[in-house]
Amino acid sequence: MTNPWIHRLGGALLAAMLLAAAACGSSSTKNPAYTSATATPAAATSPTTVAAAFPLTVQRSDGKALTLAAAPKHIVSLSPAATEIIYALGAQASLAAVDKNADYPDGAKTFATKVDAYEPNVESITGIAPDLVIVSSDSNGIVAKLDGLKIPVLFEDIDKSVKTVDDVMGQITLLGKITGTSDKASALVTTLNARIKKVKDGLADLPATPAMKVYHELDSTFYSASTDTFIGDVYKILHLRNIAGTGSGVAYPQLTQEAIIAANPNVIVLADEEFGVTVDSVKSRPGWSAIDAVKTGKIVGLNASIVSRPGPRIVDAMETLARAIYPERFK
Amino acid sequence: MQLAPPRAAAARATAGRDPALVTWRSLVPVYALAAGATLIIALLAVSWGTVHIPPQTTLSIVLNHLPWISTGEHSATYDAIVWDVRMPRVVLAGMVGATLAFSGAAYQAVFRNPLAEPYVMGVAAGASVGATLIIVSPLFVTAGFLSPVPPAAFAGALIAVALAYSLARVGHIVPTTSLILSGVAVSSVGTSLVTYMMLAYNTRTLAILNWLLGGFNTATWTKVAIALPYTALAAIAVLPYARILNVMQLDEDQARQLGVSVERVKLTVLGFASLATAAAVSVSGLIGFVGLIVPHTVRMIWGPDYRRVLPLSGFFGASFLIVADMIARTIDPTFEVPIGVITALVGAPFFLFLLRRQGRGARGRF
Amino acid sequence: MLSVRDLHAGYDGRAVLRGVDLDAARGELLGIIGPNGCGKTTLLRVISGVLPAASGSVTIDGDEVRSINPAAMARRIAVVAQGAGLPERFSAFEVTLMGRTPHLGLLQSEGKHDIDVVRAAMQRTDCWHLRSRPVEELSGGERQRVVIARALAQEPGLLLLDEPTSHLDIQHQVDTFRLTLDLCREHQLAAVAVVHDLTLASMFADRIALMADGAIVACGAPTQVLEPRIIERVYGLAVRVIAHPATGRPIVVPDAGPRAMLAPRPAPERSTR
Numbered sequence: 001m002t003n004p005w006i007h008r009l010g011g012a013l014l015a016a017m018l019l020a021a022a023a024c025g026s027s028s029t030k031n032p033a034y035t036s037a038t039a040t041p042a043a044a045t046s047p048t049t050v051a052a053a054f055p056l057t058v059q060r061s062d063g064k065a066l067t068l069a070a071a072p073k074h075i076v077s078l079s080p081a082a083t084e085i086i087y088a089l090g091a092q093a094s095l096a097a098v099d100k101n102a103d104y105p106d107g108a109k110t111f112a113t114k115v116d117a118y119e120p121n122v123e124s125i126t127g128i129a130p131d132l133v134i135v136s137s138d139s140n141g142i143v144a145k146l147d148g149l150k151i152p153v154l155f156e157d158i159d160k161s162v163k164t165v166d167d168v169m170g171q172i173t174l175l176g177k178i179t180g181t182s183d184k185a186s187a188l189v190t191t192l193n194a195r196i197k198k199v200k201d202g203l204a205d206l207p208a209t210p211a212m213k214v215y216h217e218l219d220s221t222f223y224s225a226s227t228d229t230f231i232g233d234v235y236k237i238l239h240l241r242n243i244a245g246t247g248s249g250v251a252y253p254q255l256t257q258e259a260i261i262a263a264n265p266n267v268i269v270l271a272d273e274e275f276g277v278t279v280d281s282v283k284s285r286p287g288w289s290a291i292d293a294v295k296t297g298k299i300v301g302l303n304a305s306i307v308s309r310p311g312p313r314i315v316d317a318m319e320t321l322a323r324a325i326y327p328e329r330f331k
Numbered sequence: 332m333q334l335a336p337p338r339a340a341a342a343r344a345t346a347g348r349d350p351a352l353v354t355w356r357s358l359v360p361v362y363a364l365a366a367g368a369t370l371i372i373a374l375l376a377v378s379w380g381t382v383h384i385p386p387q388t389t390l391s392i393v394l395n396h397l398p399w400i401s402t403g404e405h406s407a408t409y410d411a412i413v414w415d416v417r418m419p420r421v422v423l424a425g426m427v428g429a430t431l432a433f434s435g436a437a438y439q440a441v442f443r444n445p446l447a448e449p450y451v452m453g454v455a456a457g458a459s460v461g462a463t464l465i466i467v468s469p470l471f472v473t474a475g476f477l478s479p480v481p482p483a484a485f486a487g488a489l490i491a492v493a494l495a496y497s498l499a500r501v502g503h504i505v506p507t508t509s510l511i512l513s514g515v516a517v518s519s520v521g522t523s524l525v526t527y528m529m530l531a532y533n534t535r536t537l538a539i540l541n542w543l544l545g546g547f548n549t550a551t552w553t554k555v556a557i558a559l560p561y562t563a564l565a566a567i568a569v570l571p572y573a574r575i576l577n578v579m580q581l582d583e584d585q586a587r588q589l590g591v592s593v594e595r596v597k598l599t600v601l602g603f604a605s606l607a608t609a610a611a612v613s614v615s616g617l618i619g620f621v622g623l624i625v626p627h628t629v630r631m632i633w634g635p636d637y638r639r640v641l642p643l644s645g646f647f648g649a650s651f652l653i654v655a656d657m658i659a660r661t662i663d664p665t666f667e668v669p670i671g672v673i674t675a676l677v678g679a680p681f682f683l684f685l686l687r688r689q690g691r692g693a694r695g696r697f
Numbered sequence: 698m699l700s701v702r703d704l705h706a707g708y709d710g711r712a713v714l715r716g717v718d719l720d721a722a723r724g725e726l727l728g729i730i731g732p733n734g735c736g737k738t739t740l741l742r743v744i745s746g747v748l749p750a751a752s753g754s755v756t757i758d759g760d761e762v763r764s765i766n767p768a769a770m771a772r773r774i775a776v777v778a779q780g781a782g783l784p785e786r787f788s789a790f791e792v793t794l795m796g797r798t799p800h801l802g803l804l805q806s807e808g809k810h811d812i813d814v815v816r817a818a819m820q821r822t823d824c825w826h827l828r829s830r831p832v833e834e835l836s837g838g839e840r841q842r843v844v845i846a847r848a849l850a851q852e853p854g855l856l857l858l859d860e861p862t863s864h865l866d867i868q869h870q871v872d873t874f875r876l877t878l879d880l881c882r883e884h885q886l887a888a889v890a891v892v893h894d895l896t897l898a899s900m901f902a903d904r905i906a907l908m909a910d911g912a913i914v915a916c917g918a919p920t921q922v923l924e925p926r927i928i929e930r931v932y933g934l935a936v937r938v939i940a941h942p943a944t945g946r947p948i949v950v951p952d953a954g955p956r957a958m959l960a961p962r963p964a965p966e967r968s969t970r
Contacts, residue, residue, distance in 0.1 A: 101534065118533040221541055221548055221667070247665055254666035256548065258412040262382040276471055276478065286551050287415025290407040349816065350790045350828055354806035443784075571804050578795050580784035587747055588778075589851070590771030590799035635786045 056177060061157035062143065068152060071180035072132035076125055078117040079136030081158070083108050084311040085172050088188060091179035096128050103305060104313070122146065132178070154178065159251055162310040164233040165196065165318075171310060192315045199237065199322050202329045206239045212325070214240040215255075215265035215293070217282075218308075219272045222255045230310045234318050238325065240267060261287055267325055268293040269300050271307040300324045353636055361639065365646035369425065372650045376421045376657045377413060381664065384409050393418065420550040423558070423614065424656040425649035427547075428621055430562045430611040432648020434604035435622030436629070436640050437569050440576040441597050442507050448622035449608040452514035452601070453491030456521025458612040461487020462542050463525045467532040480542065481557060481613040488609030491517050496601075503594060507583075544669035545616030547656050554614040565607035566645065569600050573637040576600070580635070620674040621648055624682050631685045651678070698723050698887045699744065699855055704753035706743045713739045715911040716753070721887040723854070726878050728902030729891045732932055736911045737891040741857050744889070746770045757855060771799030775848035777841075779860040783832040789843045790828035793819055796850030811850075818849035822876060838869035845876065856880070858890035862897070870894070874901040895949045899923055900941070907931060923947040 074096035099117035102108040120142040176185020226247030243263040247253035378389040392413040434449040461483040499509035655673040701719040742748040755762040819825040824842040862870040892898040899919040907915040935952040
């Protein structure tokens with residue numbers, strides 16, 4: 001004879017499941033909140049040459065073309081870099097939603113509507129009714145899905161299209177055109193280029209072949225960035241030889257400890273504090289005391305988001321590194 | 332009651348040769364040979380890496396670090412690479428391999444089931460939950476190099492096993508089929524929790540995945556020191572039961588009637604094997620295949636006597652994982668192949684080959 | 698040497714043995730017969746110490762079974778069960794050698810004396826020539842002999858056999874019981890064998906105990922127990938008893954005449970204690 005207790009438990013589970021299903025069903029018709037506060041921008045920038053700038057056609061990373069009839073007003077940005085640039089251009093009023101990882105500037109961090117860029121939910125994005133979605137990495141085929149729904153997508157693949165500092169300036173210019181803030185964009189690019197030139201001038205007398213080697217650490221399992229990335233380009237500007245080299249064709253190769261020790265870098269740049277790595281923890285790694293950078297203490301910790309986002313702050317990083325590596329040249 | 336001597340004497344005249352007895356003493360040469368082979372493989376592995384260091388230099392550096400031996404000065408870089416990076420890696424790989432294979436053999440003995448292996452009672456899932464909880468918590472960032480992940484993984488593993496054991500218990504008997512089922516249940520719950528956390532905390536997904544896939548690229552002498560006591564303890568506690576485990580291959584009733592305290596043996600063997608496995612998993616992540624395949628391979632080659640299977644599984648598992656780690660860290664210059672991939676790719680075909688050879692034998696002469 | 702007094706035992710509140718009284722002496726083969734479900738196997742499990750008794754006493758040479766630890770028990774009692782599973786790839790010799798387990802300490806390995814005992818046991822049961830063969834290659838009859846050899850190697854005083862021949866052909870059935878009886882005599886063992894086959898029991902057992910509903914309803918020489926009325930009452934089957942032409946032992950055959958089908962045997966009561 002079966003235990004009556006089992007029967008009661010089974011019935012309770014079934015009832016619970018039915019209740020849960022009913023609750024989910026009723027909430028799915030709710031749209032994510034769209035705060036009308038962002039609809040009337042306080043610091044709206046008046047586009048000057050808007051008449052000539054649109055319609056605008058842009059080549060995407062996947063070769064397809066994006067055509068915009070006018071400057072978009074409800075942008076969903078799945079790219080934290082693009083979000084930063086848009087804020088830097090003062091065009092944040094045109095943003096309807098940003099991705100969960102956007103944390104700079106503060107306005108982006110506390111933005112009312114957030115979507116997930118890693119597992120993009122097409123339904124919730126569609127529910128926001130965007131007139132442009134900016135994507136920097138095509139996870140879960142989001143680009144194809146949005147194309148299928150006839151939602152305009154700006155797909156700038158970070159790994160393919162933004163590999164030098166100049167490319168970053170290009171991104172700023174592009175977003176300036178798209179948001180109708182081209183004059184602000186060109187002003188920003190000019191300022192940034194001036195700062196970059198200052199760094200380059202300060203190192204102009206260094207020999208063409210870099211004497212110092214750098215190891216850029218992305219995580220605690222020794223993933224690094226090759227010369228074929230925008231951060232790799234920063235190191236090139238700083239006259240540093242990247243020990244990851246071309247990464248044998250891989251943009252972010254994983255190095256082995258012994259290769260790092262053998263390469264004996266003079267500078268170590270840490271971009272993995274979120275993995276618990278600090279300057280002190282690197283110094284205490286067994287075997288690393290043989291490395292020049294550890295001996296001289298030339299280990300620089302950088303904010304991971306600055307270093308991994310091709311945006312205006314990359315120049316901040318460049319200047320910080322210049323001051324840390326060449327203290328006698330840059331105060 | 333004694334068997335009548337006169338009959339025995341008469342019978343022995345026509346008896347033919349007695350079969351050889353397996354005793355601990357008779358096995359010493361086999362153990363020594365296996366240990367020697369493992370040591371040679373370990374030394375080869377230490378000489379091998381992405382940075383080319385001549386083998387003589389390697390040996391010289393290793394000897395220099397041993398007490399009472401000095402072989403002179405060495406380049407600081409080479410010394411750091413050999414002693415601080417490669418040696419702990421090889422030693423840890425050997426220890427974890429030995430532990431997983433030894434425990435796998437012990438589990439297969441107790442469960443009398445060829446599919447049993449150390450993760451079946453929830454060690455893997457429990458360790459994953461423990462490790463993941465730390466990785467997604469603020470503790471992961473603040474703790475620095477002395478990570479709380481290994482102790483959390485260890486605790487998680489033990490809790491899972493204890494849970495599986497107590498769920499399966501009926502009175503003071505723990506039926507082995509119930510134990511497998513409760514282990515599967517606990518493992519499923521653990522795995523789903525980990526999957527959920529991986530997706531919910533997507534900035535830590537890569538870190539969690541790194542831990543799950545297992546590997547020795549962050550091996551240190553500290554980790555070796557952490558895991559060593561448990562491995563040694565398990566070996567010392569379980570090995571004496573080898574002969575009893577042979578008897579347990581009869582069904583449990585027969586074993587009981589031959590005087591074996593079946594429940595006590597189960598608890599002791601499974602307990603120590605799980606403890607050692609938990610320690611291994613906590614310092615190296617989840618490495619599959621070793622606990623299942625190595626004991627079977629050893630059994631196929633050297634027979635079912637656990638006085639051979641247990642220690643030889645240990646040595647063979649150590650060598651296997653050392654070699655797999657060698658391949659994992661040198662085969663691709665752009666990243667470290669997760670070691671679980673290597674163990675599967677290397678182990679599976681070898682196992683299939685052995686299986687076919689045994690199958691042919693069973694079908695008669697070929 | 699075996700003495701069972703007023704034994705009650707069961708599983709999970711279901712009583713199976715209700716007051717069993719039994720004796721077995723050294724040198725004799727006691728056969729236990731009875732219908733399915735009457736508690737024969739349960740009785741053996743209690744005697745061998747695997748199942749605890751609810752009440753009553755079971756003593757071996759005067760010592761209470763419940764006070765003997767498992768290893769000591771195994772030196773006194775050996776069990777030959779039906780269809781005992783043997784692990785693959787172990788040789789017949791290795792399996793028989795497992796019978797020495799109760800005589801060895803944890804770290805001890807088998808030694809010369811153990812080989813002597815095993816060799817003698819295997820020669821006596823005529824399976825020594827099979828010693829190097831893996832057990833999975835042996836026939837049912839050969840395997841049974843290995844199991845008996847293993848039981849002998851334990852050097853017990855009491856042999857318990859639970860339907861040791863139900864799966865064997867008639868030659869092996871006779872061989873097994875012949876061997877068992879001879880061993881009883883030669884080594885002064887007591888043997889208690891649960892048998893289905895009434896004829897086998899009659900031919901080889903010195904005494905027979907007939908069980909029904911968890912108790913012994915008749916016990917004595919085969920001629921006393923294998924009586925038509927007793928058999929009919931217990932098995933619910935009309936039978937005739939004839940005498941074996943050579944030995945005079947009672948052979949029970951089902952009746953085919955008009956009295957062939959009696960009223961169905963009432964089902965044994967189930968206690969819901």
